[in-house]
Each structure stands twice: as structure tokens, then as C-alpha cells.
Amino acid sequence: MDLSTLETPCLILDKGKLKNNIDRLHKRMAKLGVNLRPHGKSAKNMDVMTMALEVQSGGITVSTLKEAEYYFSHGITDIVYAVGIAPVKMKRIVGLIKKGADITVLLDSIEQVTFVAEAGRKNGVTIPALIELDCDGHRSGVTLEDSLLLDIGRLINNEKGVSLAGVLTHAGESYQCKSTDEIKAMAETERAMAVKCAEILRQDGLPCPIVSVGSTPTANFAEDLTGVTEVRAGVFMFYDLVMAGLGVCDESDIAISVLTSVIGHQKRKGWVITDAGWMALSRDRGTAAQKVDQGYGLVCDADGAPLKDLIVSGTNQEHGIISARQQRELPLESLEIGSMVRILPNHACATGAMYDRYYVTDGSTAIVDVWHRVNGW
Ligand SMILES: Cc1ncc(COP(=O)(O)O)c(C=O)c1O
Known part of the structure; x- marks a missing residue:
């Protein structure tokens, strides 16, 4: 045909370009010594994600529970659901955990800790949670200035039914950068804030195994990722005109x-x-x-x-x-x-x-x- x-x-997808784009970011991450946790929201397809995962058993990020259930049905167990959690979604989260998924939720409020812990306890499971950090004023997350980070961390640690998996931030404002130097600076802001918050939690005696950052622009321009355990990125697989306009890729990579x-x-x-x-x-x-x-x-x-x-x-x-x-x-x-x-x-x-x-x-x-x-x- x-x-x-x-x-x-x-919709047409060029497999050769897809492979080059994926290989390029993997090489970058390997050089910086950090694991890539590809975001499944761009592709919403297992064939693409199989290419994006260096090892078949690697972890992924998702933006919907439908993606989580779909990727899990194809054998991926390590899943970060990187959108703030809502009470009505706990039934499906618990369902996934009971089937064997290692799914982590994202939260930035006391209210969310309370209903996640309750759902865990009621169903006899422990739900891992990441605290969302706001590194750039883009959207949601706790800031360095407020005391919520420790309040949430301590509450998670004290509650049964929920466990503290670490911290996560997304430099979404990198899409508005005007130069690659600005993206480099944004990548460092993203890294430094996540690492600082992890230190604050650890100094308080709280666990913080995961320090997760990432967006396609910052992943492509970060120069140092010390203290970060994983980078999330999604649109890098396909690229687009916004990324080309930012200088992250060429039009011919799309x-x-x-x-x-x-x-x-x-x-x-x-x-x-x-x-x-x-x-x-x-x-x-x-x-x-x-x-x-x-x-x-x-x-x-x-x-x-x-x-x-x-x-x-x-x-x-x-x-x-x-x-x-x-x-x-x-x-x-x-x-x-x-x-x-x-x-x-x-x-x-x-x-x-x-x-x-x-x-x-x-x-x-x-x-x-x-x-x-x-x-x-
Ligand atoms: C929480 C989170 N992490 C990672 C990403 C990946 O960003 P990008 O598509 O720029 O790679 C997104 C994108 O919206 C996101 O919301």
C-alpha cells in the first residue's frame, strides 16, 4: 500500500526519523548518566514505546489511566501517572496495583494524601506517591518557599496505604524559552529545585528514592543532571514545529x-x-x-x-x-x-x-x- x-x-509516521530521535535522546541521557523514563502520552502506542524503551522492562510515564492500563496489558509494570490524582481515579489505580502494576501517583496537597492513603488502606495495598514540585510557575506543584513539601512528606510517611516514592517536576515553561541558552538555564533550574527538595525531605529523615525531572527541551539541553535519578520526555520521539522553533530539533527531524x-x-x-x-x-x-x-x-x-x-x-x-x-x-x-x-x-x-x-x-x-x-x- x-x-x-x-x-x-x-496521520503518517516516519519510522526512520522516529528511531533517530529516540536514539539521540538515549545517547544524551547515557552521557549524562541518567535513566530516561519515556512519556507514553505522545505516542499512545506500544510499538513506539517499545522503541523508546531501551530495555523492555523499563519504566514509563503516562498522562491517562487508559494509557496506564493499555501499556500494562502489554507487559509494562513500572508506570508513573504524572497528572495530579483525583479521588474518582483511585478504583482504577487500586485495580492496576492488584493486577501487579507498580504504578505511582502524583500529588501536591494534604487532601490528596488523605484520600490516596484511605484507598490504599481500604483495599489492602500501599500506593506509591511522588510529590509534585513547581520549578517554574508553569502549572501545579509545591514551591520551595512553602512548607507544604515537608507537611506532605511527613504525612505520607505517617499514613498507612501510601508510601513516599520521591519528587517530580516538569519544566513546562521551557516551551516559552527564547534561546537555547535560556533552555539550558531552565534545565538547571529544574534540576536544582528537584535535588534541593529531595535533600530537604532526606534531611528530615524521609525517603526520597526518585528525583524525576523532564521536558523535551530541558532533556535536550541539560548539561548536568547530578542528583537526578530519571528524566521524563515525550514529544522528543516525534518532534514538531514548536520544538524546531525552539532549536531543539530540525524541521527534517519531525x-x-x-x-x-x-x-x-x-x-x-x-x-x-x-x-x-x-x-x-x-x-x-x-x-x-x-x-x-x-x-x-x-x-x-x-x-x-x-x-x-x-x-x-x-x-x-x-x-x-x-x-x-x-x-x-x-x-x-x-x-x-x-x-x-x-x-x-x-x-x-x-x-x-x-x-x-x-x-x-x-x-x-x-x-x-x-x-x-x-x-x-
Ligand atoms: C509531568 C510531565 N512530565 C513530562 C512531560 C513530557 O514533556 P515533553 O512532551 O516536552 O517531553 C510532560 C508533558 O506534558 C508532563 O506533563
């Missing part, structure tokens, strides 16, 4: 793209219309604040070579509008009605979420495999 036989829009058909020309407006709207590309505009705004995605020919300067400048639900970044005539000869083009995504995780499968290529337009994704919660 060839790309040209596929119904559009659909392993996923959306195949779309040209369905119309609006010559007066300088537009080409496709069947990939925001349902196919996502609404992500992560490059809007970067030096080069890529609209809703960068346009490539059907072989994946960028068509200079063409971006998806607008989207409706099922329509994409291609136009030239600089006002100029479109190369309509390579965008005939009925022809296909490929769009590189702004944010691979958001675009991937729109699809239930990857059509896998390996260096040509032949489809060598179809890999399914586990979407939803």
Missing part, C-alpha cells in the same frame, strides 16, 4: 505529518483549500509567539519535502487554508485539485490526539505498518 491510496486526512487532499483553489485570495481543518491538525498555535509563526502547520509535498514558505494559515473544522507566508502567487502546479500534501504539526501530541492510528512509512511513500493509538481517558 502506498500513501497515495490512503483516504485523507490521516516524524509525524498529516496527509491531506487539495480540494479547491481560491486564486483571487491566494488560497488553496484542503480537507485538513482543525479536526485534523488540532487548534494548537504553539508557534504563534515564536520567531517564525507556522500558522496551523508547515506544508510539504506528498514525499515530505517542505514547499517553501507555504503554511496552513487558517482552519475551519474540516477545511484547511494554505497560503504563502510572503504574499506571492502559489505554486498551483504542485497543488493541483485532487493532489496530496503533508502538513508538519505545531504540537505533535495535540495533532496525534485527533487520530486512532498511524500509517507507518520507512524512507519512502510505501506504508509498512499501521499502528493504533489509545486515545481517551
Whole structure:
């Protein structure tokens, strides 16, 4: 089967690029002497995660319990569920533990410790918990300034049904960095805060075996990871235009793209219309604040070579509008009605979420495999 036989829009994954991206980060982590705990939220697929795990028995990160259950059903037991825990999810957490999963939850409040411990005690299991740290004001987690870190640590240690696994932080603000020097500094902030919090807990006599940090930008630019036990990263497997804009990868490293058909020309407006709207590309505009705004995605020919300067400048639900970044005539000869083009995504995780499968290529337009994704919660 060839790309040209596929119904559009659909999601294409280049296996060779995927492998190179994975190998590159593994080599970096090995050099820095730290274990990589790949995040399964980007791929939501076991074939990709098998490639991302250096050893089949290695641990992973997940962002949904559906991912946790799916990866566990494929033999992965060591799982960090890296989204703050809610009471309604305890039944599935306990279910996984009873089946043999070594799943760790994430929390940053006394309330969460209380209901996690209660669920553990009620069900005769001990649930490992990581304390989430806020290293950059991005989202959730306890800060160095408040006393919550020790309060939570001590409570976990005193309660039955829950155990203290360590600390975790995610430098999500690295996506907003303006230079690679800024990313390097952010990686050091992420490391230093996690290591400092681990020390505070240990000095209080509390266990802190895991010191977990990570985002794709900081993982790629960290220069020293002393004191860190593992790095989490997800989007590095695929990369995307946001990562290229940050200088984390080249556009040519981006392993996923959306195949779309040209369905119309609006010559007066300088537009080409496709069947990939925001349902196919996502609404992500992560490059809007970067030096080069890529609209809703960068346009490539059907072989994946960028068509200079063409971006998806607008989207409706099922329509994409291609136009030239600089006002100029479109190369309509390579965008005939009925022809296909490929769009590189702004944010691979958001675009991937729109699809239930990857059509896998390996260096040509032949489809060598179809890999399914586990979407939803
Ligand atoms: C808690 C946590 N860890 C790690 C990651 C991985 O980040 P990235 O996709 O930049 O590698 C994410 C991404 O959202 C996250 O939320």
C-alpha cells in the first residue's frame, strides 16, 4: 500500500526519523548518566514505546489511566501517572496495583494524601506517591518557599496505604524559552529545585528514592543532571514545529505529518483549500509567539519535502487554508485539485490526539505498518 491510496486526512509516521530521535535522546541521557523514563502520552502506542524503551522492562510515564492500563496489558509494570490524582481515579489505580502494576501517583496537597492513603488502606495495598514540585510557575506543584513539601512528606510517611516514592517536576515553561541558552538555564533550574527538595525531605529523615525531572527541551539541553535519578520526555520521539522553533530539533527531524487532499483553489485570495481543518491538525498555535509563526502547520509535498514558505494559515473544522507566508502567487502546479500534501504539526501530541492510528512509512511513500493509538481517558 502506498500513501497515495490512503483516504485523507490521516496521520503518517516516519519510522526512520522516529528511531533517530529516540536514539539521540538515549545517547544524551547515557552521557549524562541518567535513566530516561519515556512519556507514553505522545505516542499512545506500544510499538513506539517499545522503541523508546531501551530495555523492555523499563519504566514509563503516562498522562491517562487508559494509557496506564493499555501499556500494562502489554507487559509494562513500572508506570508513573504524572497528572495530579483525583479521588474518582483511585478504583482504577487500586485495580492496576492488584493486577501487579507498580504504578505511582502524583500529588501536591494534604487532601490528596488523605484520600490516596484511605484507598490504599481500604483495599489492602500501599500506593506509591511522588510529590509534585513547581520549578517554574508553569502549572501545579509545591514551591520551595512553602512548607507544604515537608507537611506532605511527613504525612505520607505517617499514613498507612501510601508510601513516599520521591519528587517530580516538569519544566513546562521551557516551551516559552527564547534561546537555547535560556533552555539550558531552565534545565538547571529544574534540576536544582528537584535535588534541593529531595535533600530537604532526606534531611528530615524521609525517603526520597526518585528525583524525576523532564521536558523535551530541558532533556535536550541539560548539561548536568547530578542528583537526578530519571528524566521524563515525550514529544522528543516525534518532534514538531514548536520544538524546531525552539532549536531543539530540525524541521527534517519531525516524524509525524498529516496527509491531506487539495480540494479547491481560491486564486483571487491566494488560497488553496484542503480537507485538513482543525479536526485534523488540532487548534494548537504553539508557534504563534515564536520567531517564525507556522500558522496551523508547515506544508510539504506528498514525499515530505517542505514547499517553501507555504503554511496552513487558517482552519475551519474540516477545511484547511494554505497560503504563502510572503504574499506571492502559489505554486498551483504542485497543488493541483485532487493532489496530496503533508502538513508538519505545531504540537505533535495535540495533532496525534485527533487520530486512532498511524500509517507507518520507512524512507519512502510505501506504508509498512499501521499502528493504533489509545486515545481517551
Ligand atoms: C509531568 C510531565 N512530565 C513530562 C512531560 C513530557 O514533556 P515533553 O512532551 O516536552 O517531553 C510532560 C508533558 O506534558 C508532563 O506533563
